[in-house]
Amino acid sequence: MTAQTADAIPDKSSLTTKHVVVLGAGVIGLTTAISILESASKTNYLVTILASHLPNDPKSIDYTSHWAGAHHVSHATGTDANSSSANTEHPEQLAIDQETFRTMWDLSAQGSDAEKCLMRIEQVEYYHEEIPVDKDSGQARHHLSWYPDFKILSSATLSSSPLDLLAQGIRSGVSFNTLTIDTPVYLRYLYQRFVDKGGIVLRGRVDDIRDLQELQRLLHELQPTASDVQIDALINCTGLGSRTLLGVEDDAVYPLRGQTVLLRAPWITFGRTISSKGKEGKEDLWTYIIPRRSGDIIVGGIKTPNDSFPTPRPETTIDILRRSLRLCPELLHPQPVKSAEIRSGTTQLSTDSPSIPNLDQLSDSDLLNLIEPLMVEAGCGLRPARNGGVRLDVEWIESTRRIPIIHNYGHSGSGFQSSWGSATRAWRLLEGVL
Structure with missing residues (x-):
């Protein structure tokens, strides 16, 4: 795991009982993080986004959401x-x-x-x-x-x-x-909306989703005041990254x-x-x-x-x-x-x-x-496609503790038009396991 910079974290006294870390800050990650904050009282959730690329960064092939068109035309067809x-x-x-x-x-x-x-x-x-x-x-x-x-x-x-x-x-x-x-303007809007609601944004990269101790160490490196904030759940919104992220390694994902x-x-x-x-x-x-x-x-x-x-x-x-x-x-x-x-x-x-x-x-x-x-x-951009479609489910990891991971990735070219509905379902899965 590598770390770079951090946004300000709220005062420790304002932290809430359930700490959720969202991996990825594309349209799926940002929308999911907002939905968690806005769908439940802040006395229930502290939400941290951890991502290598953020909306205000220069355009990069590694940040797909910047390159989307986009329009809302549903791809939900049976053929x-x-x-x-x-x-x-x-x-x-x-x-x-x-x-x-x-x-x-x-x-x-x-x-x-x-x-x-x-x-x-x-x-x-x-x-x-x-x-x-x-x-x-x-x-x-x-x-x-x-x-x-x-x-x-x-x-x-x-x-x-x-x-x-x-x-x-x-x-x-x-x-x-x-x-x-x-899309670039909308991504910045989502980012600011999340921060204004009390969300935390940290820049870093996770190599192994199963290594909870290392993830906790990374959060401490990025923001020392977060060192004793226990992680209660992870939300995987890494898109194409889910193909190589250790602990996920989904070979159904492709560009x-x-x-x-x-x-x-x-x-x-x-x-x-x-x-x-x-x-x-x-x-x-x-x-x-x-x-x-x-x-x-x-x-x-x-x-x-x-x-x-x-x-x-x-x-x-x-x-x-x-x-x-x-x-x-x-x-x-x-x-x-x-x-x-x-x-x-x-x-x-x-x-x-x-x-x-x-x-x-x-x-x-x-x-x-x-x-x-x-x-x-x-x-040009690389849509995070997946054979079998979007993955929206829960699995558990056994590390220093047993915690749930909510997967929300594989949206291909439908990330923007599916974002809020997918986020709602990810939040419901989270509610069902915490």
Whole structure:
């Protein structure tokens, strides 16, 4: 175990009877820690987050949450996250996502402390397959039908779209209201909310989750006044770290690499996604446009299993930009604009349609020149995927004492949209064993 710095710990007299240590400060760790503090009296819990990476750190491939898009579009489907079919096999995951959406929707309300982190939008999802019809009712079924103002797009709407959807192989689509998350801003909000509630944040790394004595020593090294604060439970929210963390060593965990491009296009206030299952030997195709309240836009993306390459691949950036412009030609402003105008907010918006060149005939260099005024950065992250899905359970370790470990990891690309529901269930597991 290694230690670096520590935030201030409350006066010893304010410490409570049950000390819970949360490992990890991504969106899952932060949200779980907040839920424990806010769901029970502080006379019951003292909560410490111990993590190697924190929200205010520079972006790193080792801190996945910084790189997420993100929007709330549930992946709780009985077949595949890229499918248009109804949810039939994962009712618990659906409940988790719905709880998270309700919480985030409230947080996105005007005047909320988190309003600046979130943006309510209309989202359109396009698919390369038909939406299935229920045999009994004759009605189309869709796993996103619970979102506000959900609609199945008519064939007439698809065929008349200026996006030339049918030529792109689109066979169906839906629209609904949801929200997007400015992930770096939201992570800092969660961090501050946790600290303001009396939570403790320490920077350090755990090598062996079973070595309670060493963990206690680490806490003392980070903050000597915590030396005699007994640890009563651990919450494992280490994401990809659960593959190598001694005492867990979950070989079902693997990296699912994503790559995105961050653009500045404040005139885009809607979301679009095209999803399709990759054919034999090819990865899933997944193109998305995610606007943020700040005026930035995340476009992507890819899903490449067991790929840990730490920097954006230029050829992937080009591919993402081509797909994104095909899906959202509105990204290109009708009149030529300069980077400085966009970033300063002095760009004059127009209702005219942009003139888009033939993307298939455009060279890579010409494409980059075309999009350069909007470019902020290319990025990549490693989603903490897990064969078998999220792990949310309890196990016990025998060390100097016998204590419970609540595992809450393996959310893949669904960490933000599952965060509050997963945190509630982790807290319930904790309540059941303490």
